[in-house]
Amino acid sequence: MKWLVDYLDRELNLQHDQRETIEYGLASLLYTALSVVSALLLAKLLGLYRETAVIISVIMLYRKVSGGAHISTPHGCLITGTAASLLFAYLTKLWAPLFAASAAARILPAFLALYPAYLYVPAAVPQKPITSLRQRRLLRRLSFALLLCWGLLGIIVKRLPAVWSYYYFAGSLGLLWQSFLLTPAGYRLLAFLSPLFNKK
Amino acid sequence: MKKRILSLLAGLLTLIALGSAASACWAILYQPKLPEALKRR
Numbered sequence: 001m002k003w004l005v006d007y008l009d010r011e012l013n014l015q016h017d018q019r020e021t022i023e024y025g026l027a028s029l030l031y032t033a034l035s036v037v038s039a040l041l042l043a044k045l046l047g048l049y050r051e052t053a054v055i056i057s058v059i060m061l062y063r064k065v066s067g068g069a070h071i072s073t074p075h076g077c078l079i080t081g082t083a084a085s086l087l088f089a090y091l092t093k094l095w096a097p098l099f100a101a102s103a104a105a106r107i108l109p110a111f112l113a114l115y116p117a118y119l120y121v122p123a124a125v126p127q128k129p130i131t132s133l134r135q136r137r138l139l140r141r142l143s144f145a146l147l148l149c150w151g152l153l154g155i156i157v158k159r160l161p162a163v164w165s166y167y168y169f170a171g172s173l174g175l176l177w178q179s180f181l182l183t184p185a186g187y188r189l190l191a192f193l194s195p196l197f198n199k200k
Numbered sequence: 201m202k203k204r205i206l207s208l209l210a211g212l213l214t215l216i217a218l219g220s221a222a223s224a225c226w227a228i229l230y231q232p233k234l235p236e237a238l239k240r241r
Contacts, residue, residue: 008206008209008210011202011203011206012203012206012207012210014210016237017236017237018210018214018237020235020236020237020238021213021214021217021218021235021237021238022210022213022214022217023235024217024220024221024232024234024235024238025212025213025214025215025216025217025218025220026213026216027232028216028217028220028226029213029216031226031228031230032226032227032228035228035229035230036228059227060227060228061227063224063225063226063227063228064223064224064225064227065223065224066224067224067225068224068225069229070225070229070230070231071229071230072230073230074230076229076230077228077229077230078230080229081228081229121224122224123224124224124225125225125231127231127232127233127234128221128225128231128233128234130224135222139223139224190229
């Protein structure tokens with residue numbers, strides 16, 4: 001990764017601030033792509049590709065606006081994120097045929113997610129504090145808008161073919177997992193897992 | 201031409217960095233320290 005930034009620096013005579021910003025953007029792009037691709041590859045091997053794709057999309061989208069707990073290393077993130085999304089994809093395969101069509105599965109997740117959102121969003125981490133009041137307000141509004149859209153989608157999917165309820169169920173598991181990561185219990189869980197991935 | 205492509209790439213990566221800084225956190229479970237250059241914006 002560093003070689004690309006060095007190369008851009010040499011060719012474009014970047015200033016220090018520009019270099020830092022580009023390095024951060026590249027890290028964000030690469031780590032995210034690596035996490036998504038590895039989870040999807042494993043999911044493909046396990047026959048859980050579509051469920052995992054829906055779960056990851058919902059988690060990532062909600063996470064961008066709501067924040068939440070983090071793992072301290074990139075490989076810890078890769079392993080934990082992949083394991084969690086595959087677990088929820090598997091649970092979707094198990095539970096969705098039984099519960100996805102029920103009214104509770106279509107309405108409850110968005111309602112349940114409202115409580116942690118009300119209390120903790122935007123949930124910042126020390127590595128990236130959210131100090132601007134304007135940014136906090138905007139992220140809160142976006143989070144509630146997303147939950148509202150998810151709730152409305154739950155009402156709409158009833159009128160759509162059953163496959164929609166199936167994937168809606170998968171997305172709801174992702175939404176609830178991300179909601180859990182906003183809470184102190186979610187922070188404690190990832191703080192407990194983080195040392196397992198630190199080099200000794 | 202090469203410089204143009206590299207400038208475009210640098211611009212794209214800057215845009216991604218700014219987007220990341222404006223959001224609550226990264227979309228994945230890892231979040232490195234925000235660089236000073238982005239904190240000042």
